[in-house]
Amino acid sequence: MHLFADITAHGLGHLAISAPILNALAEITPDLRLTVRSRVPESKLRERIVPPFELIAAASDFGYVMHDALRIDREASAAAYRAAHTDWPLRVATEADFLRALAPDVVLSNVAYLPLAGAKLAGIPALAVCPLNWADLFAHFFGNEPWAAPIHAQILAAYRDADTFLRLTPGMPMADLPRLESIAPIAARGTRHDLGLGTGRNILIALGGFDHRLPVDAWPRLPGTRWLLPAAWQCRHPDAVAFESLNLGFTDLLASADAVITKPGYGTFAEAACNGTPVLYQRRADWPEQDCLIDWLQTHDRCREVCAERLQDGQLGGDIDALLALPAPPRPQPDGALQAARRILAAV
Secondary structure: EEEEEEEEOOOOOHHHHHHHOOOOOHHOOOOOEEEEEEEOOHHHHHOOOOOOOOOEOOOOOOOOOOOOOOOOOHHHHHHHHHHHHOOOHHHHHHHHHHHHHHOEEEEEEEEOOOOHHHHHHHHOOOOEEEEOOHHHHHHHHHHOOOOOOHHHHHHHHHHHHOEEEEEOOOOOOOOOOEEEEEEEOOOOOOOOOOOOOOOOOOEOOOOOOOOOOOHHOOOOOOEEEEEEOOOHHHOOOHHEEEEHHHHHHHHHHHHOOOOEEOOOOOHHHHHHHHHHOOOOOOOOOOOOOHHHHHHHHHHOOOOOOHHHHHHHHHHOOOOOOHHHHHOOOOOOOOOOOHHHHHHHHHHH
């Protein structure tokens, strides 16, 4: 079977969802031929996707233009959507020609809508998988703009062209999609390692693949606390550790940390809950997906909201103490990857 998987590069959460599906599919179908199109860095893709694949380093969507991990650039996003839909029928026809030449047996999108529209025109089965879709978010941000209605209609029609939209748990309602199927959470499970850093607590800072740096250099020292953060930050705090130096994949790193500081996002929230890692999260500015994610996390993991001021001044000792004192609920079972893999096979 030849599968074409389109993985958006709007953060790393879409890869965290897609990779377990592709891995489960490869276990069921050992002769799987896999083509991946994505602008996610190749090293990140190959870190998570186990079966061999041909990479097309390109993007068919952009999601939203971001100022940083927490704030969208509304003006730039609006301009990007208007440009993308200037000649939408031609883009769909070009995508259909591309898919006919590639000749996959099935298309899986997370969560670009162009490949769904192109697959429909090319007569190729197509599924989408995600806890959100860009049509709902577009309506949230731009629904009242005078130019938006035709673009929203084209986005929504493309999602409706999918044979099935697999809505992850937790996920947005997506009431406008008639062929919606809800599946269990999807998350990779890691192995807890001794990080070799001695006694104390190791707090991972993971903001989902966006360039959003916290001023850790200026944070006060908290007794017995280390901060695991990207080497690219070049942090000079005496208790900062570049997590690349630990030689662990992200999921093992997450499973080995005593807590994670992050923003609401499906990938990190689901993986933290399924690996039993407590979460300190800062709410995102006007991001409609986050409420269903936070509600779910509060049931399935130890978690606590932290305000933006605390992430600026670093006075986090009380928040961490309170977080780690919470009782740990039973971990959710991430059965969604196998459910999705079986649904993909049934579509061929």
